[in-house]
Every structure is written in structure tokens, then in C-alpha cells.
Amino acid sequence: MERNIASATNQHETQNSIVKKVAPKPDDAYLSINTIHLGDTTLLLDKVHRESIALSIWSPPYNLGKNYELGMTFEQWQELIRTTICKHTPILISGGFLVINIADILCFKDKDMPRIQAETIGRRKYNITKKDIEEVLYEHPSYNKYDLASYFNCSEQTIDRRLHGNNIRGGKYETQTRVKLVGGLLEEWALDSGLYLYDRRIWVKDPAWQNSKWASLSYRAVDEFEYLYVFWKPGIVKHNRKRLEAQEWTKWGSRAVWNIASVKSNDCHEAMFPIELPYRMIRLLTEPNDIVLDCFMGSGSTAVAALKANRRYIGIDKEAEYVNLANSRWIFRTY
Ligand SMILES: C[S@@+](CC[C@H](N)C(=O)[O-])C[C@H]1O[C@@H](n2cnc3c(N)ncnc32)[C@H](O)[C@@H]1O
Structure with a gap:
């Protein structure tokens, strides 16, 4: 560790002296x-x-x-x-x-990670589609993802995933997501x-x-x-x-x-x-x-x-x- 710190400092000093010569x-x-x-x-x-x-x-x-x-x-x-x-x-x-x-x-996502397997009991499924959301947005253009989540009684992550295919909270729920x-x-x-x-x-x-x-x-x-x-x-x-x-x-x-x-x-x-x-x-x-x-x-x-x-x-x-x-x-x- 000490050697690392010393070399970092030396490296830094060297960088400084190089920069100092620049006009x-x-x-x-x-x-x-x-x-x-x-x-x-x-x-x-x-x-x-x-x-x-x-x-x-x-x-x-x-x-x-x-x-x-x-x-x-x-x-x-x-x-x-x-x-x-x-x-x-x-x-x-x-x-x-x-x-x-x-x-x-x-x-x-790490495709080399073994898939986390789970048998899920009593899971609630949301059958909302991107098209459903777009129709509501057409009617209510000012709605943000929270309004939409409230409208559909689902999470804002579900709205995000349907609309953008992304997963704003990091996808910890996915089977091959590493932390x-x-x-x-x-x-x-x-x-x-x-x-x-x-x-x-x-x-x-x-x-x-x-x-x-x-x-x-x-x-x-x-x-x-x-x-x-x-x-x-x-x-x-x-x-x-x-x-x-x-x-x-x-x-x-x-x-x-x-x-x-x-x-x-x-x-x-x-x-x-x-x-x-x-x-x-x-x-x-x-x-x-x-x-x-x-x-x-x-x-x-x-x-x-x-x-x-x-x-x-x-x-x-x-x-x-x-x-x-x-x-x-x-x-x-x-x-
Ligand atoms: C976590 S957000 C920061 C939010 C900010 N603290 C606030 O309160 O609004 C990160 C920001 O970094 C910007 N960003 C990402 N990569 C960048 C880069 N290479 N150079 C400059 N900005 C970058 C993004 O556009 C985004 O606005």
C-alpha cells in the first residue's frame, strides 16, 4: 500500500512538473x-x-x-x-x-452470471402495454410517469419499462443483474x-x-x-x-x-x-x-x-x- 501511495505522489509530481512547463x-x-x-x-x-x-x-x-x-x-x-x-x-x-x-x-447485466432462479408465488401481473400508455398520454399530454403510474395503479418503473424499455432502478429484480x-x-x-x-x-x-x-x-x-x-x-x-x-x-x-x-x-x-x-x-x-x-x-x-x-x-x-x-x-x- 505504501509503495502505491508513494508512486501515486511521484506520478502526480511528475505530472505537475510537465504541466508547469506548458505556456x-x-x-x-x-x-x-x-x-x-x-x-x-x-x-x-x-x-x-x-x-x-x-x-x-x-x-x-x-x-x-x-x-x-x-x-x-x-x-x-x-x-x-x-x-x-x-x-x-x-x-x-x-x-x-x-x-x-x-x-x-x-x-x-452480466450474461456470464448464473441466473438467479426463483419460484414466485402470488405475483401480480400488469398487462399494461406501451400502446395503453400512449393512448392515455394522448388524452393527457401533461401526465408524467408518476401520474401515469397512479392512473394505471402500477409502479413508475413499470411505466418506464413499457415506454422506454429501460429500468431506472437498476434492474435488481432481473435474473442476471450483478450488484x-x-x-x-x-x-x-x-x-x-x-x-x-x-x-x-x-x-x-x-x-x-x-x-x-x-x-x-x-x-x-x-x-x-x-x-x-x-x-x-x-x-x-x-x-x-x-x-x-x-x-x-x-x-x-x-x-x-x-x-x-x-x-x-x-x-x-x-x-x-x-x-x-x-x-x-x-x-x-x-x-x-x-x-x-x-x-x-x-x-x-x-x-x-x-x-x-x-x-x-x-x-x-x-x-x-x-x-x-x-x-x-x-x-x-x-x-
Ligand atoms: C446524476 S445526474 C446529476 C444531477 C444533478 N446532481 C442535479 O441535481 O440535477 C448526472 C448528470 O451528468 C451528466 N453527464 C453524464 N455524462 C457526462 C459527461 N461525460 N460530461 C458532462 N456531463 C455528463 C448528465 O447529463 C446528467 O445531467
Whole structure:
């Protein structure tokens, strides 16, 4: 292990010395602050000023088959996250942090895995077809998947599967779906990049499943929690107890488990996290006016949280629809 850490540091130092010899870029080559930029994060991170980011906080694609990650293989997903983490080392300030919000597991189809066999007793079958749903949508064009689920008295997953053939909750019910712990992967990629696991918190979402008609064909749990992995770039960390009120320290600042309701049904983004999540991390780990980065910005939640906490932000997302939404943003007026 020690050899790994040393070689990671040497590698990092070598990278730094190579980069230092490159002529400085003109200012317009860098991403402007308080803006959400359109593009692939693995390319745009090269356009962030070195040693400028106090905190980078993001929730990447989870490899669950959402629209913005369709067609991506597990190998491509690993490459995306590994490269993104690696590109943080030069842009974080010394003593700065990278926080990754992700579910601890990810499910993906593995045709080599023995099929999980089950005899299911008393299963309720939904005979809803794509055509049935489309007819209702024709009558009620404003219906979202939750309205449709309520109309058909089924789960929103059933609606999603019928309409898009996808499976937004990761397909744990399928017979050849493997469950993969991702924390170890993130830790390994971060360490290779000279970033050290500093902390991790558990985000317990509301029991959203209470309202869901989700039914699994297995005894596997429906996870209502995710993690926040906190990585540290070596350097001095300013400890300022005044960042939070006394009762905030007691309630969440010093606590490992955070109970925060997830974002319910919305038509803006299929994977928004609650503003409270980045807001807490920003208040805990940065000072006013610091720059906060979210390179998978989605609907702009981190930008809202940064402004609310009097910090600056830089955002990146590859989907023009989300960038427009986040930049124009009804949500900026709602914090
Ligand atoms: C889990 S969502 C983030 C949601 C966000 N935290 C919010 O509250 O709205 C992941 C986002 O990453 C974006 N994304 C996926 N791959 C990307 C890439 N290579 N470069 C930039 N953005 C990407 C997707 O478009 C999606 O909006």
C-alpha cells in the first residue's frame, strides 16, 4: 500500500512538473465562473484554472440505464469516472476536497452470471402495454410517469419499462443483474490520482418506496440510501468551527448519517439531488467566495446551493437541455 501511495505522489509530481512547463493559456481558454458550461466533463476539466477549486461536488451517472447514459458500457462508465477523478488533482486547491455522491452499489447485466432462479408465488401481473400508455398520454399530454403510474395503479418503473424499455432502478429484480460495490473503485482511482479518502457520509433518503408500488421478484432490498465520499487533496485544511451554528454541528455537521428527503416527481431532470445535500457539504468544507465545481451539474442544484451559501460555482453538463435549464433556472429564484 505504501509503495502505491508513494508512486501515486511521484506520478502526480511528475505530472505537475510537465504541466508547469506548458505556456499559460489565455484567460478566455478557461471556464468562466458562475456559469454552467456545455460539454464533456473529461474535456472541459482541462479548462479549469489550476489550484482554483475549493470543493468539487458531483453525482455522476450511476450506470443504471438513465437516458443520459444510454449505450454506455460498464467499462466506459469506469473510464469516465476514473478520468474525471484524475483530472481533479491539478484543479483542486491544496487541502481542497472532492465529494462524490453515488449509490454504493450499481447493478448491471452480466450474461456470464448464473441466473438467479426463483419460484414466485402470488405475483401480480400488469398487462399494461406501451400502446395503453400512449393512448392515455394522448388524452393527457401533461401526465408524467408518476401520474401515469397512479392512473394505471402500477409502479413508475413499470411505466418506464413499457415506454422506454429501460429500468431506472437498476434492474435488481432481473435474473442476471450483478450488484457491484463502487466505494472501493472510487477510493482506488482517487488514490492513483493523489487524493485520499478523508470521510464518507450516508445519505438516507425518505422512504420514497412507501409511495411506490415497486415489487421485486427477489428478496433483495430496495436501497433508500446513498453515499457521499469525501476525498482530500494533501494540504492544510482550515478548521473553522464558526462555519456552522452549534445546533447544526450537533444535528448533521458531526454526524455520519444524513436524513434528507429526495427530490420527488419533477419534469426537469431524472436524477436531481436535493439542494440541501451540496449545501451542507459547501458550508462544511468551504469559506464564502470559494469556488465550488459540479462537473455533472444536471439541473443546477449545486449552483443554487453555492449561491445560497455565498460561494461561486462552475458547472458542466453534456446535455444542452440541462445546461439551458440550469442557466435560465426557475430554481435560482426558489432558493
Ligand atoms: C446524476 S445526474 C446529476 C444531477 C444533478 N446532481 C442535479 O441535481 O440535477 C448526472 C448528470 O451528468 C451528466 N453527464 C453524464 N455524462 C457526462 C459527461 N461525460 N460530461 C458532462 N456531463 C455528463 C448528465 O447529463 C446528467 O445531467
